[in-house]
Amino acid sequence: MNRHRLHIAIMVHSQIIYEGLHAVLSQSDIDCVICKVDSLDDLENILPSKKVDLLIINPLLLVNREKDVRRIRKNHPNFSIVGIHLGIVDNHSLALLDSSFTIFDTLEQVLSRLQKTGTNSELKFPSNDDNLTERELDVLTQLVHGYSNKEIADSLNISIHTVVTHRKNITAKTGIRSQSGLTIYAISKKIIQIEDVDLQSH
Amino acid sequence: MFDLIEENPSLLLVMQHFNFDFRVGDFTISQLCKEKGISEKLFISIANLYNGFKPKENPIDSVDDVKQIVRFLKNSHDYYRNDKYPQISAYIMQLQKNHPEKELKLLEQFFNEYFAEVIDHLDYEDNVAFPYFIEFLGNRDNLESNAYSAQEYSEHHTDIELKIKDIKNLLLKYVVINDDLNLRRKLLFSLCELEYDLYIHSLIEETILIPFGYNMEKA
Numbered sequence: 001m002n003r004h005r006l007h008i009a010i011m012v013h014s015q016i017i018y019e020g021l022h023a024v025l026s027q028s029d030i031d032c033v034i035c036k037v038d039s040l041d042d043l044e045n046i047l048p049s050k051k052v053d054l055l056i057i058n059p060l061l062l063v064n065r066e067k068d069v070r071r072i073r074k075n076h077p078n079f080s081i082v083g084i085h086l087g088i089v090d091n092h093s094l095a096l097l098d099s100s101f102t103i104f105d106t107l108e109q110v111l112s113r114l115q116k117t118g119t120n121s122e123l124k125f126p127s128n129d130d131n132l133t134e135r136e137l138d139v140l141t142q143l144v145h146g147y148s149n150k151e152i153a154d155s156l157n158i159s160i161h162t163v164v165t166h167r168k169n170i171t172a173k174t175g176i177r178s179q180s181g182l183t184i185y186a187i188s189k190k191i192i193q194i195e196d197v198d199l200q201s202h
Numbered sequence: 203m204f205d206l207i208e209e210n211p212s213l214l215l216v217m218q219h220f221n222f223d224f225r226v227g228d229f230t231i232s233q234l235c236k237e238k239g240i241s242e243k244l245f246i247s248i249a250n251l252y253n254g255f256k257p258k259e260n261p262i263d264s265v266d267d268v269k270q271i272v273r274f275l276k277n278s279h280d281y282y283r284n285d286k287y288p289q290i291s292a293y294i295m296q297l298q299k300n301h302p303e304k305e306l307k308l309l310e311q312f313f314n315e316y317f318a319e320v321i322d323h324l325d326y327e328d329n330v331a332f333p334y335f336i337e338f339l340g341n342r343d344n345l346e347s348n349a350y351s352a353q354e355y356s357e358h359h360t361d362i363e364l365k366i367k368d369i370k371n372l373l374l375k376y377v378v379i380n381d382d383l384n385l386r387r388k389l390l391f392s393l394c395e396l397e398y399d400l401y402i403h404s405l406i407e408e409t410i411l412i413p414f415g416y417n418m419e420k421a
Binding site: 177185 | 304312315316365367368369371
């Protein structure tokens with residue numbers, strides 16, 4: 001699975017962590033090129049011109065940036081995000097990651113995690129016909145968490161009628177009708193994290 | 203009959219649902235239907251449905267035709283229950299084993315729940331709806347007190363093939379699975395076969411059996 005070169009961007013503020021990751025990756029079997037990005041804005045600027053398969057990020061840099069991350073993912077569906085936990089864990093940012101590791105994991109664990117996620121991101125295909133709008137994504141996310149039309153309407157401050165319209169559009173765009181089917185869709189598209197889903201309830 | 207099967211092998215399924223043997227020799231449809239005691243018109247109407255043509259008029263002419271249709275539908279139920287669904291279920295289970303991603307675990311759960319729903323639906327038709335149509339014919343005088351009706355049947359009748367479409371769409375458009383093309387093709391073929399037969403099954407119920415029930419109730 002190592003035929004393709006992985007393009008890895010690293011976004012951590014600590015120089016020591018950056019240098020450490022760089023050294024570990026450079027000395028590993030993973031064929032990769034590494035670049036440093038300072039912020040999500042920085043990432044968004046380079047993405048159109050530069051190939052990025054994997055972003056390794058300190059998840060704390062994603063706090064309160066959910067919307068930006070979703071937008072970047074929507075525009076650039078072909079890269080994965082791996083978190084490197086340095087200590088404190090924020091659940092909201094966790095949901096934005098494809099996978100993660102901690103600074104206490106062994107090198108083997110870290111590398112295999114990165115390689116697996118990197119390989120998966122190569123397999124993701126950009127798809128144009130099922131691009132959901134921000135609002136549709138909001139409705140979908142709540143829907144797969146089991147909320148009713150009424151609850152979704154209340155929480156998004158829209159009418160039930162609008163929720164139903166969004167649901168119709170989601171089905172028209174994705175070709176998926178059932179809630180269980182949409183859950184699997186949302187996971188495949190990285191709209192929600194699999195950890196969010198209670199395996200027993202679906 | 204031999205030529206027709208060569209042209210459209212899905213006819214074999216129609217024959218199986220009608221309890222025809224596959225060794226047709228040089229017999230014509232007419233001869234085979236006569237031998238089985240099945241109206242030729244009925245057989246051709248249903249075979250035409252499989253070829254994409256809806257009958258212009260209701261092919262049910264007699265009490266015996268209703269019994270034949272009910273038998274046909276019951277046989278298709280057995281085909282779903284004992285052949286198609288277990289086959290798909292086994293493919294999905296194998297796929298999940300080969301690729302232990304949680305997405306496929308969810309797909310397996312989705313399918314199993316759906317399978318249970320389908321079994322409920324089939325049991326309902328076998329135990330409530332079909333006996334109604336049979337009873338109806340045997341004892342029409344008692345019918346006014348009977349709470350059940352063709353209307354109820356058609357309301358209960360759900361489009362069970364829609365979730366098959368979901369699974370097909372997920373596999374063809376979204377869920378990432380590495381390689382395993384043989385297994386995935388077999389699964390997709392089975393899903394398509396099942397979807398098509400379910401579609402025809404609903405057509406038979408909706409365009410033949412239910413309208414006939416309405417007409418009888420009115421009469």
